[in-house]
Amino acid sequence: MKNTFGTSVAITLFGESHGEYIGAVLDGLAPGISVDREYIEHMLFLRRPEGKISTPRQEKDEFKIVSGMINGKTTGTPLTILIPNENVKSGDYAELKTLARPSHADYTAQCKYHGFQDGRGGGHFSGRITAALVAAGAICKSALEQKGIFIGTHVKKCGGVSDRDFTDYKSDIASLSEKNFAVLCDEAEEKMKSRILEAASEGDSVGGILETAVIGIPEGVGEPWFDSVESMLSHMMFSIPAVKGIEFGAGFGFADMKGSVANDPFKIENGKIVTEKNDNAGINGGITNGMPIVFRTAIKPTPTIFKPQNTVDFKAMTDAVIEPKGRHDPAIVHRARVVQDAATAIVLCDMLSGRFGTDWLKGSE
Amino acid sequence: MKNTFGTSVAITLFGESHGEYIGAVLDGLAPGISVDREYIEHMLFLRRPEGKISTPRQEKDEFKIVSGMINGKTTGTPLTILIPNENVKSGDYAELKTLARPSHADYTAQCKYHGFQDGRGGGHFSGRITAALVAAGAICKSALEQKGIFIGTHVKKCGGVSDRDFTDYKSDIASLSEKNFAVLCDEAEEKMKSRILEAASEGDSVGGILETAVIGIPEGVGEPWFDSVESMLSHMMFSIPAVKGIEFGAGFGFADMKGSVANDPFKIENGKIVTEKNDNAGINGGITNGMPIVFRTAIKPTPTIFKPQNTVDFKAMTDAVIEPKGRHDPAIVHRARVVQDAATAIVLCDMLSGRFGTDWLKGSE
């Protein structure tokens, strides 16, 4: 349903890049969940551009929570987060720019909104909106941690450089939460950053792959048709701007496997059923089996680059050349990782609350 | 919402592998759409196992439409398709098998349904259920064709053998509709089949990749948050058993691209805005731009294989070895392609009817 996602726990996103506020309404969260401002601030900090490898524009993300919280805890009614956009004059008359940036939403917005869209800074399509998603997701992520469920995302690949795989999920996830640039292997960070800087120096940009792991998820969550765990997570992930692919476990690697290699044998370990390996990413038949959920998303390079590109003026209906100026990210993959964490947390809160009831995430009185 | 998907046009799936009927309710289709039995039969035929590369079990799929159609046209009210399961004694007392087949849903079904699941032949998790999805999707696909929208899926990869890419979408899609084994390059068929037979002879199975193209889709369909075209299609595709990944356009290939390569420049062609190439798969910012929608899914190898595998007895909570016998598919990728066509058609009918109104697909009186 458009800008609302979820059933038991739902998020509604609103706002434009240059509007007065962006924000989110998070509905259906159990009452009594602690809302930790520092936790939210930290996740917003991780989303913000950093140094030379990102846009020099700095936003402070001074969010406020204007409903659904009292005495630092959720009330159980809609929790609304507002994040002001700074240096924005909301009353300004804005003339729509009609040169479509290639692979941006400029032209499709025109097709859908017929010229009434807010085109300033990408409007409602701006990556800026993900700040609200991150703030809402931070509350969800923190609530899940109280239930022993942990989420971590690292930059698996960026600018052609690969990070190592997860080895020990628990300690790897813990280590990622401390890092500004989320890689498991420190050398990868330096190499990735130099590739990003290299692209930036050419006025170009790079893409990458994000990998997310979730541990501690109970078994028996998800539906065979149509709300499989993969379905719900992918639905959400493809809302994140720039995501163009997702794979679970061995994913596209399954294409070259035989069944005897692809299957994950079960065994009993400490009185619990586990799998010997986890190529199916903790999901069989759309339902969790208790093993870690692992997925990777493909992040396309930032479409705004500082090179001349062929395009059209969609109002004049003429061919044109566009050469953007200003400040933009030569890569967003390292910033998007915290968006992916947040988005994952929201989906899981929804699925768990639907499965086990709306009080399941509840804190103690 | 579980076994129902869609808003303007919705499908509800029901049935178990060994129940009396499997079926689908297709709701929200415009009135007056021609329902072509032969078209449906042909798609069901393409889904059925074929010769040595599939299970020798043969089902006739003698579907009947018991509501929502009169005089060969949709009425606009729920259209119900029933497909009988043959040689099934529905009253039988069935004891649940408690040896979990690795990477099957046996164990997760136990976690979710607590022993009450119908375990016979995979129950509600069986690929058999996709026959109902195919029949419903056939009606949608045929309705879309009346509006100039065509869908085609080929086996991009199977058993390590690759098919060629789409070149001319229109003629490629047309050629696929005639083929039992959907490849664009005939040599690929022979090679893939021999790999499948080879795996079969070892009691093993192979995976693959399916690639779908959609042409003729109007621009301006889809939502920035959360119901992007990618979100809706992926949500549906991950319901198809064995799908473990999806990518749109360049997909995971974007990870190694620079923006200057990844972007699709616009141009005017015959008075219409098009892109010079289509790495973004006809979707910018979650919304169609009028270019072909192209995506690939990763299909894991059939998990049922005829080799001994480690597993558990989930009732006795003991380690065990399972060595399935019987008839199974050494590959399903070539059968799943028509499921992917059907599933795509349903999603598009939903999105188009939501965008342009519930009469948009309507036939003439």
Next chain:
Amino acid sequence: MKNTFGTSVAITLFGESHGEYIGAVLDGLAPGISVDREYIEHMLFLRRPEGKISTPRQEKDEFKIVSGMINGKTTGTPLTILIPNENVKSGDYAELKTLARPSHADYTAQCKYHGFQDGRGGGHFSGRITAALVAAGAICKSALEQKGIFIGTHVKKCGGVSDRDFTDYKSDIASLSEKNFAVLCDEAEEKMKSRILEAASEGDSVGGILETAVIGIPEGVGEPWFDSVESMLSHMMFSIPAVKGIEFGAGFGFADMKGSVANDPFKIENGKIVTEKNDNAGINGGITNGMPIVFRTAIKPTPTIFKPQNTVDFKAMTDAVIEPKGRHDPAIVHRARVVQDAATAIVLCDMLSGRFGTDWLKGSE
């Protein structure tokens, strides 16, 4: 979403009066719920026309359950009920009748379905479809009883004759389940029946009021906005053909009350919070308080009567006179009571499963 209602537990209705089958898919029910065929048959029996006060047409309602049940218990996957329509030749070419019966859906169906609707016997608008709702609701009602929740509906008014109010909910509800003509006061039955016969002898019909009570519902169920208990129940009840009003507790009587009279004081009774009286029908702020839920629906007289009435031919666009012949109910209020029971049960299963988790209604293994 059109012909599907509910989130955690959902029902999808399909079928036409003269189609091959009518039916329902009931999705989301917990696994392990006993499905009692006799219970369902009894509720279907109560819905069927009885003697002179109803249409002489007799349907046997030989339902079958074709999915979602094994060994007499729900599996947790979609449960599908099929009820064949007898003496129906489904392949018949059917010409649409174009004389609109006043206050029927003939004309509005034309507006919505543009001539493609199945007009035979009311098609998808027929009261016949409620048989499937009753069968599905019977399973829900029986499941609720296992949790100590009981539902009963009586004919509060019919043909100008009133039944007495509920006095002891528990015994009144129990007594209603035994009665073919559901009144609490036996004299009312005779008077109502003679009014119905009187109307029938004139070729006319009568309306009435149905009153439903629910006991044993846990407190804390429902939402302030927008899914109040009243919202959910009314949404469902207005799907029942002929319902044109609903009121909870004192309902329209509140209009003439003062707050000091309207309010229901709380008190402690046996260590539990109850109200001294129950004019608010067990619902405060949209949420249950543990007291009985009580509501009444207004049932309009059957629109098909055997008197000449002014109307139009909606194809010829001319004024006309219609004088229906055949067999019809001079009243449906006494038959609709079991539909109201069933519809109530479905809504409550949905709300309770959403609140307390999808296993809440589960039987023991």
Next chain:
Amino acid sequence: MKNTFGTSVAITLFGESHGEYIGAVLDGLAPGISVDREYIEHMLFLRRPEGKISTPRQEKDEFKIVSGMINGKTTGTPLTILIPNENVKSGDYAELKTLARPSHADYTAQCKYHGFQDGRGGGHFSGRITAALVAAGAICKSALEQKGIFIGTHVKKCGGVSDRDFTDYKSDIASLSEKNFAVLCDEAEEKMKSRILEAASEGDSVGGILETAVIGIPEGVGEPWFDSVESMLSHMMFSIPAVKGIEFGAGFGFADMKGSVANDPFKIENGKIVTEKNDNAGINGGITNGMPIVFRTAIKPTPTIFKPQNTVDFKAMTDAVIEPKGRHDPAIVHRARVVQDAATAIVLCDMLSGRFGTDWLKGSE
């Protein structure tokens, strides 16, 4: 779905009586709809308490629109309205009051939110939240007027005094839009007001009935199952605090009618199909027939009164007596009428956009 209602056009409500902001996100509105601040202000003004017959507390409702609008027109993306609560210190530690006001949501909030609810001034249950509903509905109502659809609500009954019925819908609706106290017959206003003042002087409150008419609605809108026009409107109306009943057209009056009286004969008038009278309220089989939609809601007396009442302390679990002090409305029916207008407009925008496409309400470029 809890605090979100609607599919094609959806509203999400948030906020508490003493929080920093209340507000609404209105999603799915077509792009290019003029947003008239004065129109919104006027509707908010009509909702505000007036003189002696209402609470003396005055709120200014200085709303702002922080997303989804540019250059005075909707963009097509979520439109967010914020209304600050004045004189509220949002950081205050608030101890929950545990004496339950009879027929208020105090106790049910406790059952649902376990002590974490914001109890200040009714929290999320406060009638205050309807200000956001009114502001959002004002935009919808104004958009409908551009399409020739007009909505008007009058106080049909208050304190035992009745207003006259609608006679000429068009002029009656027009006259209501000008009135602070919405009655069609001026004498009724004086009588009603004196009854309200009388109740106020006793520390008591009165209830009433609101009647809404909608003209200009296209035929063919609504669904037979389960989203009938009555279902959708009632679902929404029962969200409005204090609504305990709804009836369409003759409503509960049908109970005493015969079919020959209840039916609305069709006729051709000026080349259009109309009904001779309109007891079915413009809805047959759940679908509009083009005649006015007419419905009435029962509004219970304000539960907060200044008389001692029996109740409980739900924390101490003891009987108690409550005697509220402060400022409260002796009647809300005259204020709620504009809430009913707004709520109706939102439902209709949703149903029309779903039926005719998301551009149907669009303004010209």
